[in-house]
Each structure stands twice: as C-alpha cells, then as structure tokens.
C-alpha cells in the first residue's frame with residue numbers, strides 16, 4: 615500500500631521543471647520577436663530560385679561570356695552574368711542598375727525595362743542577403 619509522503623516526493627520537482635521550461639521558452643520567443651533580428655535569417659531566396667533565373671531572363675541575353683562582341687548589343691565586355699562568379703564580382707553594380715535605377719528613374723537595366731516589381735524585390739532581397747547559393 616503506497617504511503618502519502620512518497621507520492622508527494624515524486625510529484626514535488628515537477629512544478630520546478632515546468633517553470634524552468636517556461637522560462638526557457640519565454641527566452642526563445644523573446645529572441646525571435648526581437649526587432650533587431652536579421653530578416654535574411656528567415657529568407658528562402660538563393661541563387662537557384664532567384665539569382666540565376668532573374669539574370670538568365672533579363673541580363674544574360676546581352677551580358678554573357680558566350681556572346682561575341684557583335685551579339686552583345688554594346689553591353690560592357692567585362693560585365694557578364696552567366697556565372698555566379700560573374701554576378702558576384704559586379705553585385706554592387708547589379709543592384710545600382712537593376713534595382714536603384716528603376717526606383718529613382720535612372721539608367722536602368724535591362725535598357726528596355728521588364729522585370730515585375732515582385733521579381734525586382736526578390737532580386738534585391740537576394741543581393742541584400744549576400745547572394746546566397
């Protein structure tokens with residue numbers, strides 16, 4: 615027959631464990647909701663789903679190392695976006711011509727315009743987050 619004191623002993627520590635778990639959880643939630651958190655930590659854009667397809671559609675038709683001079687439509691010879699290395703070597707310029715110039719009415723790329731605002735926002739996010747692979 616079980617005696618009441620041993621039951622009390624077995625149940626004793628539980629409230630303290632729960633309190634510990636609650637404090638741990640509160641700590642985590644506080645961290646996630648902190649306003650200083652980097653949005654890139656939760657971003658899912660990468661080279662495969664945004665960087666490469668955007669450049670392939672809108673930039674590579676003129677900026678490709680596979681195009682000879684006559685077929686580049688005067689696109690700067692040293693500026694090529696058919697490889698990840700080619701893009702990241704010019705990341706600031708890509709941002710300036712494809713994002714900023716569109717926003718401030720400057721000399722935008724591609725010259726005729728075209729990408730939707732949604733696609734440009736994704737490209738901007740990819741560059742802002744350090745052009746992840």
Ligand code: HEC
Nearest residue numbers: 672673675676687688689690693707708711712723724725
């Ligand atoms: C129809 C052809 C064409 C397409 C498509 C095109 N460009 Fe260009 N690009 C040019 C020409 C022509 C120049 C040289 C004249 C100039 O700089 O405006 C150039 C120059 C550049 C330069 C070098 C000058 C600088 O500002 O540093 C960058 C960077 C550039 N383009 C980025 C892009 C990006 C990014 C895209 C795609 C979003 C793109 N271009 C699409 C024709 C094109």
